[in-house]
Amino acid sequence: MAAIARAPRNAVVLIDGPSGAGKSTLADRLLAAWPTDAVPQLLRLDDVYPGWGGLAAGAELVLNGLLHARTAGHSAGWRRWDWASLAQAEWHAVAPDRPVIVEGCGSLVGDAARHAAVTVWISADDAVRKRRALERDAGGFDAHWDEWQAQWERYEELEQPRQRAGIVLEAG
Structure with missing residues (x-):
């Protein structure tokens, strides 16, 4: 919380790490x-x-539509993905004068850290992560775990997000 207390009023906080961390x-x-x-x-x-x-x-999409746009002083936000219709849905504007927390796999992609006041990497043991993720989604994630994990591993290898984080946490 000390990093948040020192952050500007419209701070961006990025929280990255693998699924279930x-x-x-x-x-x-x-x-x-x-x-x-x-x-x-x-x-x-x-x-x-x-x-x-x-x-x-x-x-x-978040890097360009939110972080780059916000830094450039343009209208910033994101478009929700409708998992039921498998299509993009409504636009969510992000106010430039308020803080924003972005959490999810891939939030430290590219130069994202340059646009943030606080960057966090959180991880946990692989077996713990998998159990948490599959329990959380009550079966909805089960058939997709291997596909998602393969994407995650590619992202982690290419982007090295842990090295971009100012705060590194190991969850229990």
């Missing part, structure tokens, strides 16, 4: 503990990925 839990706790004078907007990359094969595409 605890990114959503950390984001929820950060949101609850945030100083009340500037309540952050929360973006979960799960709401952006264009389908189960969309880790890289979702990360790029």
